[in-house]
Amino acid sequence: MNNILQHITEFADRAHGEQLRKYAPDRYIVHPIRVMETLKIYTSDISVLAAALLHDVLEDTPVTAGEMRKFLNIYLNEDETERTVDLVIELTDVYIKKNYPLLNRRTRKEKELQRLIRISPDAQTIKYADIMDNAQEISAGDGDFARVYLREVRQILLKLNRGNSELREKALMVVDAALVALKSK
Template sequence: MRNLVSRAKEFAFAAHNAIEQRRKYTGEPYTVHLESVAMLVASVVDDEAMIAAAYLHDTVEDTDVTLADIENNFGCDVAYLVRYLSDISRPEDGNRAQRKHLDREHVARGDARVHTIKLADLIDNSATIQAYDPRFAKVYMQEKRLLLDDLDDGHPELLCRARAIVDEWLAESTGQ
């Protein structure tokens, strides 16, 4: 029987490829992002559920896959992680700031494992946004600065990397 991580990777890749999802700025297959997040997580932990959830972290948010599908295929623990990694806000919840506030509160309710995966996601997304959309990066990096306050119990190595990325960008963008 294939291990949990291999099954999650295959499942996530199939779900994102089925909708032909591409990365916004690079046009690369979206699976490049999933692989990067999972590898960042795997670089600091050997927890199979966390690595599996890293592959699946955007699946419910971006595809037709439901949390029930995740639980049926990967169990309660992985479903718990994916639940708290998935944004809950909708356009009708208000402006971007209001929606991001709801999403921050939601991810904050997750445990340290959720926060570690979210840090890996932040690290990977920040590099792409900074490189390809400096104008949007001004908004995005401010949002991530706020998010970091809720991810304090994530893995210390990823927390340190994420803080450095956010702090360096904010210092450079404000000339401080």
């Protein structure tokens, strides 16, 4: 399984190309790897772990779902491939500024929250790990935006309650701790 995840990591890294993390001087791939490593504590499901590595590819790169599917078919069976791509699609933001330029951030985020409530338990679990990792990085990198972001993701965590409950609680603790730390600054 580790060999398969390494190939998927390399694919995701190539897809993200020269992208860097916004609040750290790291290649973008460090974030999906950290998300996947967090999830490994809770699951050994290859589709969940693969989707964690690929969760931002459709949203942030020119790679299509078809190209992702074609690549995954080399390493995963058909069911695992379809499930992985489905999870990535579920995790891909729909209500983005580019697609909804007339909606303000608050409206887009509310519509996105309503969409996320309906995603699968496995996708919600990946979202918890994603939020945990982003919350820690954004809090350290941009206090002003972090206040907005942390309130938004706290609402997401409160509403998304079908994934792994232990990881959800851990993510809530990380977000709450970051909010407290920001208030003391």
